[in-house]
Amino acid sequence: MDRIECQWCKAQNEPERTSCTTCGAPLDKRNLVSDSGWTEAPRLRDMTEFRFSNSTCQIEGEIVPVAELALAQGDSVFFEHHVMLWKEPQVPLSALNVPGGARRMIGGMPHIMSVAHGPGRVALSKDATGEVVVLPIHPSHEIDVREHAFLAGTHSLNYSFVRIKGLANVLHGGSGMYMDRFITGGEQGLLLLHGYGNVFQKTLQPGEKILLEPGGFLYKDSSVQMNTVQQRFKTGMLGTHTMYLAEMTGPGRVGVQSMYVHHGTE
Amino acid sequence: MSTPAYTCPYCRLPSDGTGTTCPNCGAPTDVRVRVSKSGWAEQPPIKDMARIRFSRSTCQISGMYVPVAEMQLDPADSVYFSHHTLLHAEPSVRLDMMKMAGGWNRMLAGMPLLMMTAGGPGHVAVSADHPGETFAVPLPANHAIDVVEHRFLLATSNVGYQWENSGIWYVTRNGDDQEYHYPLGRTMDRFFAQGGPGLLLLHGPGNTFIRDLREGERILVQPGGLIWKDRSVRMYLHFEFPRGQYWFSSARWQAKSIWLVLQGPGRVAIQSVFEQPEMVGGVINSSGATTQYW
Numbered sequence: 001m002d003r004i005e006c007q008w009c010k011a012q013n014e015p016e017r018t019s020c021t022t023c024g025a026p027l028d029k030r031n032l033v034s035d036s037g038w039t040e041a042p043r044l045r046d047m048t049e050f051r052f053s054n055s056t057c058q059i060e061g062e063i064v065p066v067a068e069l070a071l072a073q074g075d076s077v078f079f080e081h082h083v084m085l086w087k088e089p090q091v092p093l094s095a096l097n098v099p100g101g102a103r104r105m106i107g108g109m110p111h112i113m114s115v116a117h118g119p120g121r122v123a124l125s126k127d128a129t130g131e132v133v134v135l136p137i138h139p140s141h142e143i144d145v146r147e148h149a150f151l152a153g154t155h156s157l158n159y160s161f162v163r164i165k166g167l168a169n170v171l172h173g174g175s176g177m178y179m180d181r182f183i184t185g186g187e188q189g190l191l192l193l194h195g196y197g198n199v200f201q202k203t204l205q206p207g208e209k210i211l212l213e214p215g216g217f218l219y220k221d222s223s224v225q226m227n228t229v230q231q232r233f234k235t236g237m238l239g240t241h242t243m244y245l246a247e248m249t250g251p252g253r254v255g256v257q258s259m260y261v262h263h264g265t266e
Numbered sequence: 267m268s269t270p271a272y273t274c275p276y277c278r279l280p281s282d283g284t285g286t287t288c289p290n291c292g293a294p295t296d297v298r299v300r301v302s303k304s305g306w307a308e309q310p311p312i313k314d315m316a317r318i319r320f321s322r323s324t325c326q327i328s329g330m331y332v333p334v335a336e337m338q339l340d341p342a343d344s345v346y347f348s349h350h351t352l353l354h355a356e357p358s359v360r361l362d363m364m365k366m367a368g369g370w371n372r373m374l375a376g377m378p379l380l381m382m383t384a385g386g387p388g389h390v391a392v393s394a395d396h397p398g399e400t401f402a403v404p405l406p407a408n409h410a411i412d413v414v415e416h417r418f419l420l421a422t423s424n425v426g427y428q429w430e431n432s433g434i435w436y437v438t439r440n441g442d443d444q445e446y447h448y449p450l451g452r453t454m455d456r457f458f459a460q461g462g463p464g465l466l467l468l469h470g471p472g473n474t475f476i477r478d479l480r481e482g483e484r485i486l487v488q489p490g491g492l493i494w495k496d497r498s499v500r501m502y503l504h505f506e507f508p509r510g511q512y513w514f515s516s517a518r519w520q521a522k523s524i525w526l527v528l529q530g531p532g533r534v535a536i537q538s539v540f541e542q543p544e545m546v547g548g549v550i551n552s553s554g555a556t557t558q559y560w
Contacts, residue, residue, distance in 0.1 A: 063397075196332070
């Protein structure tokens with residue numbers, strides 16, 4: 001019997017499923033794609049459940065969603081410690097060994113990454129209106145994420161951070177000094193992000209460019225080049241204003257969020 | 267000659283009624299108009315990915331929490347918007363600044379200093395940065411509306427833009443402190459369609475409700491709840507002092523409710539999220555106002 005391919009993560013599903021077992025996206029609804037090619041991140045149905053390794057994740061709520069993880073023995077997830085909403089008492093917590101503590105402090109990144117180990121349940125939530133974006137990361141794949149946008153990663157993901165290159169990008173890019181980088185080894189990993197407002201994704205062809213408000217940037221494949229470009233405008237008696245936009249060059253996926261802090265006008 | 271099959275109850279413009287959304291304002295055509303018993307009609311959210319036509323271009327609204335308005339611009343068309351709402355643009359889109367007078371006054375009034383224009387061909391997208399509803403107000407030729415500041419998202423280039431003093435203010439005194447308050451903001455935006463119909467996109471936090479006021483009909487609303495009104499709608503302040511059993515509970519020295527009176531004829535729109543006007547001390551002066559001691 002034919003299997004159903006998830007339009008969001010491309011995983012194969014049993015024909016009777018109504019949501020993807022890998023990312024939770026509804027299988028009985030078509031992806032919403034705008035005329036210019038931006039795909040709206042799938043709106044996960046309340047209480048949608050999906051699997052990773054031997055564990056499950058259930059998304060609850062729609063305005064400020066909660067990700068509830070039922071961790072199996074041997075599985076674990078890591079997250080910024082302040083996003084933890086509740087946990088069962090028997091779930092052990094540890095701190096992730098993250099290199100570059102001083103640099104992380106200077107860069108405004110979280111100093112402590114907590115790890116919750118199975119068996120047991122733990123629930124995570126950001127404190128703002130938005131969407132949980134579920135990104136299954138295939139083996140040997142790399143993805144860069146705006147700092148503080150990450151909600152949780154599974155144990156098969158390696159976490160590091162990369163310095164944003166170029167002084168103009170750091171000062172005017174609106175993404176801070178560093179981006180989180182997630183890399184998978186031999187096993188597929190699962191990354192949960194929180195996008196403020198609504199989240200949209202576009203796949204850029206090699207050499208294709210798009211200009212983004214820097215504050216709207218959420219994630220990108222590491223193959224996508226990010227560069228801050230200046231736009232100078234004459235404004236009559238007020239003189240000249242400079243606006244900074246993030247120029248993304250393909251190939252690869254780019255994710256944006258619709259609620260953001262505007263950066264970069266002088 | 268064929269007659270239009272459908273007139274949108276929200277924008278009042280005719281269309282053939284074949285789609286599930288109004289091509290002029292994006293409001294769904296397949297839902298029943300929801301009107302409260304007092305006469306407020308709930309503006310339905312624009313359906314995800316609904317398209318609105320204007321001139322030779324289209325506007326597509328996507329997302330539900332913080333909607334994005336994505337414009338597909340014809341080479342002959344252009345739009346303008348406050349620069350901080352730009353989300354993404356194709357490199358082919360011509361971005362520029364709109365020339366505006368009164369920069370110093372705009373800065374003092376807390377209004378956007380920079381208004382950006384985007385000309386076709388290509389796609390450009392804008393988004394307000396807070397949850398709420400984005401809705402379209404198609405303006406017939408030579409029609410004008412007054413919009414509370416910071417509610418404007420985007421307009422087509424044939425829509426003229428002016429800003430005027432709101433004329434709504436009061437002064438309080440608390441001890442030796444005297445303070446001016448502008449519950450609608452110091453200024454209001456005025457948009458008017460020139461030469462032909464224009465399109466205006468607004469963003470209101472929470473839900474949006476609209477209503478037609480008859481000639482002389484009045485309604486009291488929270489000043490922070492107003493989104494837009496027809497020019498013909500008059501507005502002024504109203505202070506209410508509640509009756510109390512004791513002198514300290516009656517609070518005769520300090521109005522407990524500050525209302526904005528909207529008086530018809532004309533259309534008004536309000537939002538369900540608002541801030542209460544600040545009130546410390548007694549009102550010693552104000553723009554035109556009425557008072558009620560209960």
